[in-house]
Amino acid sequence: MIYDVTVIGGGIVGLATALRIKEQNPSLKLLIIEKEDVVAKHQTGHNSGVIHSGLYYKPGSLKATNCIRGYQMLLDFCEKEEIKYDLCGKVVVATRPEQISILDGLFERGKQNGLDGFKMLSSEQLKEYEPHVKGLKGFFVPQTGIIDYTDVCKKYLAKTQKLGGEIAFNEKVEGISTKNGVSVVKTSKNTYETKLVVNCAGLYSDKVGQMTDERANNLRITPFRGEYFEIKPEKQYLVKNLIYPVPDPNFPFLGVHFTRMIHGGVEAGPNAVLAFRREGYKKLDIHFGELFETLAWPGFRKVAAKYWQTGLGEMYRSFSKAAFTKALQELIPEIQSDDLVAGAAGVRAQACDREGGLVDDFAIFENQQAINVCNAPSPAATSSLSIGQTVSELVLKRF
Numbered sequence: 001m002i003y004d005v006t007v008i009g010g011g012i013v014g015l016a017t018a019l020r021i022k023e024q025n026p027s028l029k030l031l032i033i034e035k036e037d038v039v040a041k042h043q044t045g046h047n048s049g050v051i052h053s054g055l056y057y058k059p060g061s062l063k064a065t066n067c068i069r070g071y072q073m074l075l076d077f078c079e080k081e082e083i084k085y086d087l088c089g090k091v092v093v094a095t096r097p098e099q100i101s102i103l104d105g106l107f108e109r110g111k112q113n114g115l116d117g118f119k120m121l122s123s124e125q126l127k128e129y130e131p132h133v134k135g136l137k138g139f140f141v142p143q144t145g146i147i148d149y150t151d152v153c154k155k156y157l158a159k160t161q162k163l164g165g166e167i168a169f170n171e172k173v174e175g176i177s178t179k180n181g182v183s184v185v186k187t188s189k190n191t192y193e194t195k196l197v198v199n200c201a202g203l204y205s206d207k208v209g210q211m212t213d214e215r216a217n218n219l220r221i222t223p224f225r226g227e228y229f230e231i232k233p234e235k236q237y238l239v240k241n242l243i244y245p246v247p248d249p250n251f252p253f254l255g256v257h258f259t260r261m262i263h264g265g266v267e268a269g270p271n272a273v274l275a276f277r278r279e280g281y282k283k284l285d286i287h288f289g290e291l292f293e294t295l296a297w298p299g300f301r302k303v304a305a306k307y308w309q310t311g312l313g314e315m316y317r318s319f320s321k322a323a324f325t326k327a328l329q330e331l332i333p334e335i336q337s338d339d340l341v342a343g344a345a346g347v348r349a350q351a352c353d354r355e356g357g358l359v360d361d362f363a364i365f366e367n368q369q370a371i372n373v374c375n376a377p378s379p380a381a382t383s384s385l386s387i388g389q390t391v392s393e394l395v396l397k398r399f
Contacts, residue, residue: 006194010034014200015156016388022163035172040153046346052379053143062362070386087145090242093135099246176211197370212370226270228343235339302356351375
């Protein structure tokens with residue numbers, strides 16, 4: 001059988017894309033290929049479960065437009081499918097004088113992105129939202145929420161299968177070639193013929209992209225591990241909902257923060273350290289081939305030269321619980337090292353270009369053979385249905 005569309009990757013972006021394609025054209029023969037035995041095994045299943053409002057992203061960027069559109073799509077989907085979520089809101093807090101101008105700029109950016117209900121807060125007003133926070137100034141974002149994205153993925157897949165979509169688990173894509181105008185996708189177990197490949201391979205999206213599009217050679221996925229602590233039950237009263245610092249405007253991470261989770265408990269983190277393998281969830285997870293590729297990439301070496309001080313600080317926090325605690329104490333001085341127990345970790349697929357730029361926006365390459373989603377970090381989970389809609393429109397033009 002020749003499939004019309006083959007989606008590579010069973011994370012939230014691949015599943016949302018498959019669902020949107022089948023919803024709009026149920027007659028298309030669609031296959032999802034996933035190398036694990038379940039969906040959402042990597043980035044999707046290891047993130048903090050935050051529904052992002054669209055606050056941080058450059059107005060008009062793919063991140064901003066897809067996050068804001070995807071946010072409402074996600075909420076509508078969850079309402080219809082009875083998936084649990086909670087729009088609890090978050091506070092963003094400036095703890096040092098030099099952060100106040102950045103905080104004010106973020107507040108304006110949120111308004112430019114069409115968010116309303118923002119509320120600027122004095123030091124005293126912050127206490128009304130988060131009694132244990134210490135900050136000079138902050139603001140409240142009512143749109144931010146919490147969810148379990150693995151639950152969302154399972155529902156995306158169930159609906160896709162109900163519409164006739166198929167999924168092949170435990171199959172790793174090893175090569176893609178062309179034969180008589182049809183793509184031949186070779187996996188670790190089978191060979192599939194398909195008219196169009198859609199690459200949503202996350203941490204390996206550059207590798208899969210290079211099989212069909214030379215432009216993917218200009219990017220490398222650089223894996224950054226984010227490590228979390230969980231707050232002991234007896235100290236969870238210190239955090240009501242979500243508490244974020246003012247982010248470093250030069251670094252595409254949001255800083256360590258506090259997140260209440262949808263199934264109970266409170267997480268603290270993540271930091272952002274270079275992972276020594278793409279799926280390296282533990283400090284000593286090393287794949288020498290992948291690590292060499294990262295270190296040899298000229299773009300990464302430029303990033304390392306530019307951000308070495310930040311990187312060393314993140315690495316120090318990774319190995320020093322005291323340093324991690326100190327970062328958290330900037331927001332909540334009462335938190336102590338003994339209040340924290342080691343939690344989970346996730347790995348973010350961050351594309352880095354040859355010139356040393358950490359690609360800040362979603363990156364989608366299209367040619368006759370394939371559509372490659374080569375950079376879809378946070379807020380991709382919140383944006384998933386919108387990204388899926390964008391990609392499905394590119395797909396459906398061809399059929």
